[in-house]
Amino acid sequence: DTAVSQTPKYLVTQMGNDKSIKCEQNLGHDTMYWYKQDSKKFLKIMFSYNNKELIINETVPNRFSPKSPDKAHLNLHINSLELGDSAVYFCASSQGRTSGPGTDTQYFGPGTRLTVL
């Protein structure tokens, strides 16, 4: 059974289009994340979502919007795609600690390679 799944695996689209990436986790975790990994492999946290509380990285353009219909799903919508959005997007999930702040191990999905032409 796949723990964290994403669809699609590849996404090729034109500038200006709107697209969505879906993520589902079956680990029962209470926190989900979206990361962007650029061509130099640098990982940038975009959002974390815990019990309907959204934490946004302030450097993320508002063209990006996460939507969580329930605790097991966190989708990413991107409006007006730009060339610079081309990257691999990873969804991840984790369980918050039983006491105190912080998180437990994050489990990653397979990634979605987005190419904007």
Next chain:
Amino acid sequence: ELKVEQNPLFLSMQEGKNYTIYCNYSTTSDRLYWYRQDPGKSLESLFVLLSNGAVKQEGRLMASLDTKARLSTLHITAAVHDLSATYFCAVDGWDSNYQLIWGAGTKLIIKP
């Protein structure tokens, strides 16, 4: 602001040799992770280090944590080609954001 630095960022080595990747972080944290990423693949958790002096080993990889020095090391013993990958360390920001702070990754190439 918590920052995480890895070095080296790129490492090419011969099979059979030993080497160490370093991960420094700037402020107090109580949990450090090592992940592996194969080319074109996802990230896989290798180790989680929870306390000062923690040491974990799996196969030819051994990770350790010195919270006083704010330093973790990932040691590779008698490297084999299959260990070629990018290795990331990540530190728990220990705040209500549930976020990890990531190093830039070390790309390791092991030549036969």
